[in-house]
Amino acid sequence: MLRTWRQRITFSDVVVWAIGLAIAFMVVYGTIATLRLGKYSPETWLDLVITGLALGGIYALIALGYTLVYGILRMINFAHSEVFMSGPFTAAFLADALVKTGIWDRYPLFSLALVLLLAAVVSATIAFLLERIAYRPLRTAPRLVPLITAIGASFFLQYAFRGLYGSGLKGFPTLDVLEGYWSLGTIQVLKTQVVVIFGALAMMLILFGIVQYTKFGKAMRSVSEDKETAALMGIDVDRTISVTFIMGGVSAGVAGILYVILFPVAHFFMGFIPGIKAFTAAVLGGIGNVPGAFMGGLLLGVLESVGPSLFLDGMGIPAPYQLKDVIAFVILVFILIFRPSGILGERMAQAKA
Amino acid sequence: MKKDTSAVWKQAIRTGLIGGSIVLLLALVGIIGTFKGRDIISGWISMGQILFLAPIFLFAYNAARRAEAPSKVGTILVGAISGLMSTSIAAILYLLGQIINLRAMFANASPDLYTMLTFGQGPLLGVIILLLAGVLIGAAGAGVLLLPSRIRKALSQAAIWAILLGLLRELLMVVISRWGVVAYLIRWIFAQNGLAPHGAIVVFLIIGAATYWSAGRKRVAINNLPPQQKKKRLVITLVVSGVVLLVLPLVLGIFFSEILDTVGLYILMGLGLNIVVGFAGLLDLGYVAFYAIGAYTVGVLTSPELGLFHLNYWQAMPFAVVVAVLAGVILGLPVLKMRGDYLAIVTLGFGEIIRILALSDWLKPWLGGSQGIQQIAHPWLWGLELKNQTQLYYMILVGIAIAGFIAWRLKDSRLGRSWMAVREDEDVAQAMGINLVATKLLAFAAGAFFAGLSGTIFATKLTAAYPHSFSLFVSINALSLIIIGGMGSIPGVVVGSLVLMGSPELLREFAEYRYLVYGALLVVMMLIKPEGLWPEARRRLELHEAEELAPGTAAQPAPNNAGQ
Numbered sequence: 045m046l047r048t049w050r051q052r053i054t055f056s057d058v059v060v061w062a063i064g065l066a067i068a069f070m071v072v073y074g075t076i077a078t079l080r081l082g083k084y085s086p087e088t089w090l091d092l093v094i095t096g097l098a099l100g101g102i103y104a105l106i107a108l109g110y111t112l113v114y115g116i117l118r119m120i121n122f123a124h125s126e127v128f129m130s131g132p133f134t135a136a137f138l139a140d141a142l143v144k145t146g147i148w149d150r151y152p153l154f155s156l157a158l159v160l161l162l163a164a165v166v167s168a169t170i171a172f173l174l175e176r177i178a179y180r181p182l183r184t185a186p187r188l189v190p191l192i193t194a195i196g197a198s199f200f201l202q203y204a205f206r207g208l209y210g211s212g213l214k215g216f217p218t219l220d221v222l223e224g225y226w227s228l229g230t231i232q233v234l235k236t237q238v239v240v241i242f243g244a245l246a247m248m249l250i251l252f253g254i255v256q257y258t259k260f261g262k263a264m265r266s267v268s269e270d271k272e273t274a275a276l277m278g279i280d281v282d283r284t285i286s287v288t289f290i291m292g293g294v295s296a297g298v299a300g301i302l303y304v305i306l307f308p309v310a311h312f313f314m315g316f317i318p319g320i321k322a323f324t325a326a327v328l329g330g331i332g333n334v335p336g337a338f339m340g341g342l343l344l345g346v347l348e349s350v351g352p353s354l355f356l357d358g359m360g361i362p363a364p365y366q367l368k369d370v371i372a373f374v375i376l377v378f379i380l381i382f383r384p385s386g387i388l389g390e391r392m393a394q395a396k397a
Numbered sequence: 398m399k400k401d402t403s404a405v406w407k408q409a410i411r412t413g414l415i416g417g418s419i420v421l422l423l424a425l426v427g428i429i430g431t432f433k434g435r436d437i438i439s440g441w442i443s444m445g446q447i448l449f450l451a452p453i454f455l456f457a458y459n460a461a462r463r464a465e466a467p468s469k470v471g472t473i474l475v476g477a478i479s480g481l482m483s484t485s486i487a488a489i490l491y492l493l494g495q496i497i498n499l500r501a502m503f504a505n506a507s508p509d510l511y512t513m514l515t516f517g518q519g520p521l522l523g524v525i526i527l528l529l530a531g532v533l534i535g536a537a538g539a540g541v542l543l544l545p546s547r548i549r550k551a552l553s554q555a556a557i558w559a560i561l562l563g564l565l566r567e568l569l570m571v572v573i574s575r576w577g578v579v580a581y582l583i584r585w586i587f588a589q590n591g592l593a594p595h596g597a598i599v600v601f602l603i604i605g606a607a608t609y610w611s612a613g614r615k616r617v618a619i620n621n622l623p624p625q626q627k628k629k630r631l632v633i634t635l636v637v638s639g640v641v642l643l644v645l646p647l648v649l650g651i652f653f654s655e656i657l658d659t660v661g662l663y664i665l666m667g668l669g670l671n672i673v674v675g676f677a678g679l680l681d682l683g684y685v686a687f688y689a690i691g692a693y694t695v696g697v698l699t700s701p702e703l704g705l706f707h708l709n710y711w712q713a714m715p716f717a718v719v720v721a722v723l724a725g726v727i728l729g730l731p732v733l734k735m736r737g738d739y740l741a742i743v744t745l746g747f748g749e750i751i752r753i754l755a756l757s758d759w760l761k762p763w764l765g766g767s768q769g770i771q772q773i774a775h776p777w778l779w780g781l782e783l784k785n786q787t788q789l790y791y792m793i794l795v796g797i798a799i800a801g802f803i804a805w806r807l808k809d810s811r812l813g814r815s816w817m818a819v820r821e822d823e824d825v826a827q828a829m830g831i832n833l834v835a836t837k838l839l840a841f842a843a844g845a846f847f848a849g850l851s852g853t854i855f856a857t858k859l860t861a862a863y864p865h866s867f868s869l870f871v872s873i874n875a876l877s878l879i880i881i882g883g884m885g886s887i888p889g890v891v892v893g894s895l896v897l898m899g900s901p902e903l904l905r906e907f908a909e910y911r912y913l914v915y916g917a918l919l920v921v922m923m924l925i926k927p928e929g930l931w932p933e934a935r936r937r938l939e940l941h942e943a944e945e946l947a948p949g950t951a952a953q954p955a956p957n958n959a960g961q
Contacts, residue, residue: 054834055834056730056733056834056838059727059730060730060731063727063730063731119738120738120739120741120742122738122741137501137502140501141501177920178920178924181924182923182924185923185927188674188678188680188884189923189927190923191680191738191741192680192876192880192919192923193919193920193923193924195682195741195873195876195916195919196877196915196916196917196918196919196920196922196923197916197919197920198916199873199912199913199915199916199919200912200913200916200917200919200920201916202912202916203426203910203912203913203916204422204426204913206913207425207426207427207428207504207505207910207913208425208426208502208503208504208505209502209503209504210504316869320742320745320746320749323742324746327739361759364759366753366756366757366758366759367753367754367757367759369749369753370750370753370754372746373746373747373749373750374750376742376743376746377731377743377746377747380731380732380735380739380743381731384734384735384739
């Protein structure tokens, strides 16, 4: 019994577990140390959690794009971060024009809807073209090939938008209606954060409904099960895949507008970090799984927002906020080692394409 | 095979529209405007105009080739229609720009661009000329198709050489200023800006005639020669290229040595990444981490500024390489079981972690934070401090020679074959008795070794290590160059580095658009020539076999970023 057990465990497993346990120990130790210091009040923690939820909602919407595409094509759409960037970057110009004509603050709901629509349309168009030009011809190619195209397309799009709209930061106008706080008893919550959380939630429910309860959603799920059989059942596979990309694009575009409501600047490189975070969120929740993407997004947002203060501050690390991206990456590596299937997913990270 | 006529016209219109969209993109992204000031033939044609017209020409050529029209008139007509479609998109852009202010959104929709689109004429005449030019250029593109292939080859070679010479005029002038009599001859073909018109004619005649002549000769492939001759040729090539490489910096001067150094460091890195990605098929996007670890270790060990250690470069270098290799193994362990895309994103995360850590205040006492590490030692060799670009060039050359030799010997070794087996199919490889853990770890270690070495030289060349030098873009550069050179091919790494790293250094205007072009090149390359510029023989066979199995995959019209 012991012998078979010893044979099954290899040296690399031991090292991996050692790394994992070391990180886990650091997290626990840091948390206890921070809590004992008592540097932060409960209000601060709540504040951090709400900030995290708002950010997490955005990650969840982007993660949805990764998850849908992964579910159907078994590939990671690296250029999805640029799909996310293209929408708000373009919509920023429309917002500017609306501000100039005075419509922006007079009809805030209408302007917001207009901006959301444009961002969703642009992002969806980019996603559609991406699939059509860069991925579709390579569907039968060796697995490394579409991955490389995706990376190439990502850089091409980034720098194409840099060339088109300029390399500077493009300010996104703020809405007067969303300035300031809403008070809930003793706690105050930024209005923008509330709007973002509920916006993300609503969008998520809509998309979940489409995937789960419509005829198209059924087609999508069957294509992701088995393309050949789906085709035999009369489902237009190419069209289904295109629409999947468009759905991912719409959700990324909406996420982009929510993102610039929180952080009111758009630029050509804005997609990179949220893109990786959202990917992490998708993996965290179980890639290929729609509710998983939502949970993963929220969880990652909260961890990232609370993490630097909670885990690192207690260890006496100066300026822990600088390391918040490291937390996300470490979480990613951690999940892929210990639970590659994510919280809600089936085992996919190790499966073959 | 005779095609349906209406399908032919539709195809021509579609191809033309795609060409026009590419021109539109080039114009709005600003590439055409950037190269407007660069004359190729002084006073006649600028690089901007070439970039504007070349896609139209090439797409018309393509349309005509695909149409397979039975008559000459038909072919020309197809080309003309394709060209007309392309320029009509440009005309729409122009007209739109006259009505609304596009510049509020598109930074490059400048009046200069509009002037160029209409050839400096007024709105009405300009648009007519623009459309007419489209027809003519399209027809010319189709007309080229009707020429015998020898002449076609000669023309295209001559055009490429003329463009290159025109673009690189300034740099050539600097180089030839040392050459005495030859300099006068060469200077004669150039004008103040680009080639002189008579120079262009001379270049066309010489290159055209040479290509025409050589295309007519019968070539014997090296592989078909008897072994004795094959060996002789190989030795001659090696000796000649060795001598050329040794005298290169002396002939070209300090500016080119700097460029060669950059290219060389990337060759070194590329050789390593080629093992990881090309041989073993493990897509590593965090390759820069090992480069950074190499550079930082040398910095920490030698810099008196931090005062932690006081080693010299030669003492520090082995440590740095060992640390990089260890980091490679440590990264390798957790990702052993992951497949392609997961691996890519985890390694990307790893690269970012290293950069963020180097940048953080937390590790500032050891790594210098955002200011980095200064005063890194130069290497000393027999009482000589290797510090200028030429001296470092030789050092890099030795490094490349060693690394290249190692990579070459590894490729056909037992280990190399295991790597390729793992690349093709992990499960089958394991069933064949290959130890996956050891094989993959060795690939990561070998890759990290070369990157670490390259990093140490980089640090000592700059005498500093800044966190900003180790961004994701280094990984992307390295990845692009091995893919464009040809995955798994060692000469491909050299070709890829020369093309990708050399061209932005030579052409400053181009540097602004390098990642745009790299990205487009990666996509286009994967679509039409996935085996790379200098492919590995086995890979080429594989990919073409796949193409035969799935016809039509390669025939998709690819967005072509013509020119550079």
